[in-house]
Amino acid sequence: MELAETGGSWPLAIGLMVGSYLICGIPFGLILARVLSHRDLRAAGSGNIGTTNALRVAGPKVAAITLVFDLLKGTVCVLAARALVGGDGEASNLMVALVALAALYGHIFSPYLGFHGGKGIATGVGVLFGFWWPLALIHLGIFIVLVAVTRYVSVGSVTTAALLPVTVFLLMPDLGLAAHLVWCLLGLTVVWAHRGNIARLRAGTESKLSFSKHVDTKDDAA
Numbered sequence: 001m002e003l004a005e006t007g008g009s010w011p012l013a014i015g016l017m018v019g020s021y022l023i024c025g026i027p028f029g030l031i032l033a034r035v036l037s038h039r040d041l042r043a044a045g046s047g048n049i050g051t052t053n054a055l056r057v058a059g060p061k062v063a064a065i066t067l068v069f070d071l072l073k074g075t076v077c078v079l080a081a082r083a084l085v086g087g088d089g090e091a092s093n094l095m096v097a098l099v100a101l102a103a104l105y106g107h108i109f110s111p112y113l114g115f116h117g118g119k120g121i122a123t124g125v126g127v128l129f130g131f132w133w134p135l136a137l138i139h140l141g142i143f144i145v146l147v148a149v150t151r152y153v154s155v156g157s158v159t160t161a162a163l164l165p166v167t168v169f170l171l172m173p174d175l176g177l178a179a180h181l182v183w184c185l186l187g188l189t190v191v192w193a194h195r196g197n198i199a200r201l202r203a204g205t206e207s208k209l210s211f212s213k214h215v216d217t218k219d220d221a222a
Contacts, residue, residue: 013085013095017102020077024106024123027113028069033058036065045215046196046207049110050118052153056207056215067122070107074126077103082130090176097175097182100127104186108193119193121157124186138167151208154197161190 029049033039037058041049045056051070055063081099085092104124110117121143128136139160146156164187169180200206207219 009085010095013081013098016077016081016084016095016099020081020099020103021106022111023077024073024103025110025112025117026073027110027117028073029054029062029066029118030113032062032065032069036062044218046219048118049113051122052209055209055211060211070118070122071126071129074100074103074107074123074128075130078127078130090179093175093179094182096131097179097186100131101182101186101189103127104189108189119157119197120190121153121161124161124190127186132172135167135171139164147209152201152206153209154194154201154206158191158194158198161187161194163187164190 027049029051030041033041033054039058041047041053041057045053047053051063051067054066078096078100081096085095085099087093104120104127106117107123108117108120109115125136125140125143128139142160142163143156146159147153150156165180165184168175168183175183197206
């Protein structure tokens with residue numbers, strides 16, 4: 001993988017991190033559900049603002065648009081980082097990784113929702129598309145296969161996130177230790193964000209993916 005040849009500076013990288021955090025903190029799922037279906041995603045289902053709960057609470061249309069917006073915000077922020085601070089040195093690799101992490105954290109810890117937000121899968125995949133699209137396709141493929149087999153979105157989400165440190169290391173071993181550690185943190189953060197889902201999977205109470213079943217009340221275990 002080759003990044004842009006232009007170099008960047010730490011003040012620019014920090015500015016991009018702040019901008020990415022604020023942009024990716026925009027709760028598109030919450031906004032779209034209110035505008036298109038007059039539903040509050042936080043008041044039903046898992047209470048999450050991401051694509052899966054949008055599907056359960058507001059339906060496929062809102063879920064599809066939410067997915068697109070959450071993907072794009074991660075992709076755009078990381079593409080901007082690659083264009084402005086990109087390079088093949090370890091410092092540039094670290095800068096891009098930190099912008100990617102800031103984008104993910106903006107979605108999970110939204111500054112507009114009291115530092116609560118989504119669980120990071122759609123935005124995380126968007127981040128990977130902005131970073132290196134073959135890596136994104138690998139993780140998207142893992143996610144789709146596991147969800148198709150198990151019908152649990154959380155199984156695909158947790159597994160593909162947990163594998164991110166491995167795939168980044170195997171495919172891009174020369175990023176530098178600091179950048180690898182940041183990408184590892186990114187994957188582990190998504191796993192942490194699904195801790196409630198992991199508990200429900202163990203208890204056998206996790207909801208399976210359904211395109212027709214809508215919910216009006218909040219899950220007991222959410």
